[in-house]
Amino acid sequence: MIKTYFKIAIRSLWKNRTFTILNIIGLTAAFGVAILLAMFAVYELSYDRFHEHGNNLYMVYSEDSSPNGIEANISKSEPFAAALQDEVSGVEKITRYSGSGVLLSYQDKQLGMSSAYVDPDFFEMFRFPIIKGDKENPITSESSVVITELAAKRIFGDENAIGQTVTILRDEEEVPFTVTAIVEDFPATSSIGFDVILNFKSQGYHAYERAVGRWDVENHEVYMKLSKEIKPAQFESSTKDFTQLHYKNEIDNAKRDGAQPNNGVYRQIKLLPFADIRFANFNQGSVTVSRTMPYLVLGIAILILFIACVNFINMSIAKSDQRLREIGMRKTLGANKKQLFFQFWGESILVFIISTGLGILTAILLLPHFQVLFSTRASFNTFLNPSLIVTLICSVIAITLIAGGYPAVLMSRLGTLQSLKGKLDNSGKNYLRNSLMVLQFSIAILLISGTLVLKDQVEFMRTKDLGFNKDQVIAFPLNGRRNDQQTMQLLRDALQDKPNILSVTASNNILGLGKDGSRSTSVIGFDYNGRGVETHMLVVDSDYIETLDLNLVEGRSFKKNLASDSLSVIINESMAKQLNEEEILNSKINIDDKLFSIVGIIEDFNFQELDRNIAPMSLFALPNWNLRNVYVKVAPQNLEESFISVKEAWATVEPNAEFQGSFLNENIDRTLRNERNMITMIGSGSILAITLSCIGLFAMSLLIVAKRRKEIGVRKIVGASVSAITVLLTKDFLKLVGIAFLIATPVAWWLMSKWLQNYAYRIDLNIWIFLGAGIIAVLIAMLTIAVKTIKAATSNPVKSLRTE
Amino acid sequence: MVNTILKLSQATREVNSGSNKIALLDSINMEVKEGEFISLMGPSGSGKSTLLNCIGMLDNFTDGGYTFLGEPVHSMKERNRSKLYKEYIGFVFQAYHLIDELNVWENIETPLLYKNIKSSERKALVADMLDRFNIVGKKDLFPAQLSGGQQQLVGIARALIGKPKLILADEPTGNLNSKQSTEIMELFLELNKQGVTIIQATHSETNASYGSRIINLLDGKIVSE
DSSP, X not given: OHHHHHHHHHHHHHHTHHHHHHHHHHHHHHHHHXXXXXXXXXXXXXXXXXXXXXXXXXXXXXXXXXXXXXXXXXXEETTHHHHHHHHSTTEEEEEEEEEEEEEEEETTEEEEEEEEEEOTTHHHHSOOOEEEEOSSOTTSSTTEEEEEHHHHHHHHTTSOOTTOEEEEEETTEEEEEEEEEEEOOOOSOOSSOOSEEEEGGGSOTTTTGGGTTOSXXXXXXXXXXXXXXXXXXXXXXXXXXXXXXXXXXXXXHHHHTTOOOBXXXXXXXXXXXXXXXXXXXXXXXXXXXXOHHHHHHHHHHHHHHHHHXXXXXXXXXXXXXXXXXXHHHHHHTTOOHHXXXXXXHHHHHHHHHHHHHHHHHHHHHHHHHHHHHTTOOOOGGGGOSHHHHHHHHHHHHHHHHHHHHHHHHHHHHSOHHHHHHTOOOOHHHHHHHHHXXXXXXXXXXXHHHHHHHHHHHHHHHHHSOOSSOOSSEEEEEOOSSSOHHHHHHHHHHHHTTOTTEEEXXXXXXXXXXXXXXXXXXXXXEEEETTEEEXXXXXXXXXXXXXXXXXXXXXXXXXXXXXXXXXTEEEEEHHHHHHHTOTTGGGOEEEETTEEEEEEEEEOOOOOSOTTSOOOOEEEEOOTTOOOOEEEEEEOSSOHHHHHHHHHHHHHHHOTTSOOOOEEHHHHHHHHTHHHHHHHHHHHHHHHHHHHHHHHHHHHHHHHHHHHTHHHHHHHHHTTOOHHHHHHHHHHHHHHHHHHXXXXXXXXHHHHHHHHHTTOSSOOOXXXXXXXXXXXXXXXXXXXXXXXXXXXXXXXXXXXHHHTO | OOOEEEEEEEEEEEEEETTXXXXXXXXXXXXXXXXXXXXXXXXXXXXXXXXXXXXXXXXXXXXXXXXXXXXXXXXXXXXXXXXXXXXXXXXXXXXXXXXXXXXXXXXXXXXXXXXXXXXXXXXXXXXXXXXXXXXXXXXXXXXXXXOHHHHHHHHHHHHHTTXXXXXXXXXXXXXXOHHHHHHHHHHHHHHHHTTOEEXXXXXXXXXXXXXXXXXXXXXXXEEEX
């Protein structure tokens, strides 16, 4: 019996090979892409899920009320962690965490590595298992270092690492550390990343010693493991006394400056579940956790599968007309509903098995490109998890059951006589078919307009005048051994007589996102005329304003002889507005008991990403400060050549340090990576969606034309023109696309305007974007049906009538 | 004593056409004995096909009684009814209704599949049937490769493979030329002699004359026997 079913399935699929192939192509593409997208989504969602105690791990942060509203503050002070553990019950384990880049040397090797400075509890909280060396107290000593397997390989090759001594550059001094343990390489889905782990106390003077015992220097994060018996909300509310005790000053200041209390308090300690960190936004008011991106991707995968399945259902139902006689005959010969259902469903399963197989193959072939395109490390390993595999198999079976089962149910239910006669009352089914097609095109139009809006917004952000020169300035990190001032002097000398180099400067911050991917912000607060004022702090080298072409509105720039300006400050317009002083140039600000006089005001420039408004900013010319990045302005001609000469100059100054330079516009582009990923994702989703919808439309037009052959013939004989017939055949389909447009546009508009709310600088939505999407859909749909309908309209009517 | 295969009493089949009820079959009374060869005659629309379909349980009478082999079909459930006709009735159609995707062998085999007969037994039965109809050489051909007469031959073979007691043939020669018609009718006669009860619907006087009894229908009523 099964053999016969199989045989007849193969034969009937072969007989309808056009449709079989259209179905297999559509489903293969859909399965392939859906697998990749699902992989990406699952990968993202599995971030930080590998810690055994994950459910009890939290990041400690606070919500501070300020005159500008609520601010989430994840930086904590040196005594904070220990005090919290002592004074508030429920803290089972706690660690401070500070990550930074270090320069590590072993023999004649020099390696840039990322380090994590933590407290010993760290290893008992997180799952970073030690596979070799001291499992008990790996970093209790301040001269111990724990390295990952990968780092061990990089530093020592095949040598034994345990017990070896490496040196790490700290405060311009080579400090020796002994390797005490090696930890297993951790999954890529970890938001905590490091090559080496050191004791928190092993940090440099500025990061640790200076901060010891001080509650006002906040420079690291704190993670804790909460006791199982205590709920996070419970814990949060039990920290009230702790906050009152240690943050009295801050709370008083907030009250004085007119901040509004949040739920009655000015400062609240909060816990953020560890697995939420990757999806949390700390930039806008209170912390929001949003997994929109992975779910959006998963959503696109589902929509694409849906479109392909709709095609399959529509084609199966439409094709069932041609099998009516077979159905009737089988019933006459004694087949019951169940047998017929399994026969037709079996045919569907065959198509689905082939498509799934080909889809997996497609996914395997596309995986490398996919990984590059979305800079993700998601791979098939992501799916290696029993419950996930079961879910996947179940969903494939469910899809097969619905998409293949529905037409099979319809067919097996037909009356014997009715089907033997080959006639079917199909008004109701057209209704279903039409709704499904409208849905398909709505999805396609939604995705197309989404892509267009996203593209516009990214283009807007990329080309927006940010207030500084981003085309001619090369930036790179100062990642060498020497002290920064010394390096700058050497670099200036090396670049002095190069013709295309216009000016050189440095600052302790980067604009955009550099090649090394590191970023920092420092914000300081001080009292000004009896109220609290906050400003971003930027320490610059000479020529900063000139190199970046910042616009000086009032006053002067820093002098060439920077030392004489060490007590001067230049502020931006937002800062000036905040200070609200009539004679601003004569004002002085008092920070840490030093009086800085304001010598100049520069126009606001976007030193942060475009999802934020420009914050108050002050430029300082502090001597011997840690400058992190070099900026070199070059002539507009021969950019390539200039880049190479900067690179060469750096090689002579710091031969062992890697040159990680890039133009600022590339840096800006880098900050738009998420948006670009989203464009590629939604864009390719929309292309696939419209293609699949059109495959469905094409198949439908084939069937409709075949069905109306006689009608077309008769109409031609009574005098209808080719164009009249084309219009007749096309208009029903275009009507569907039109309805789809009407449904999709408001939804798209609403979604996109919500998304744009995330950006302080954004484009205005206008109807043309959506009309554009609609027109694209209509044009593609028209082209798809045109081929078949025009052919039908021009064919000789005598032929079509004779075959009846 | 000859057994009665089926008996109709006051059997009526009505359909709704708009607000009117039209009787396709009106109070039919008839009895068919085993071994009979009945020809139903009458003009188009007189109810021949409807009567055959109702007897074959593809369609139902809306009123009146229908007894098949002593069992009351009119009060049976769908499931039992299909069991009944699967077991005892074979159909032959004017348009043959062979399954295009199956070859001759497989077409003949299909009813056996639905009766859950074992593979070896099926092979023997189909081979016998092919032999009996002299179409062994055509067993691998598909319906499209056969002439109309040959297709109908396969259709009859398929109807017979389940060893039915009753064959219902609706215009079995309607699509055939006279030579093929004669062959098919001779075959029916032969089968009838072997004990198969046959009811055929036909337009042709010649074909009707093969039967042992002729029933004339007009507007859903039996006008003469």
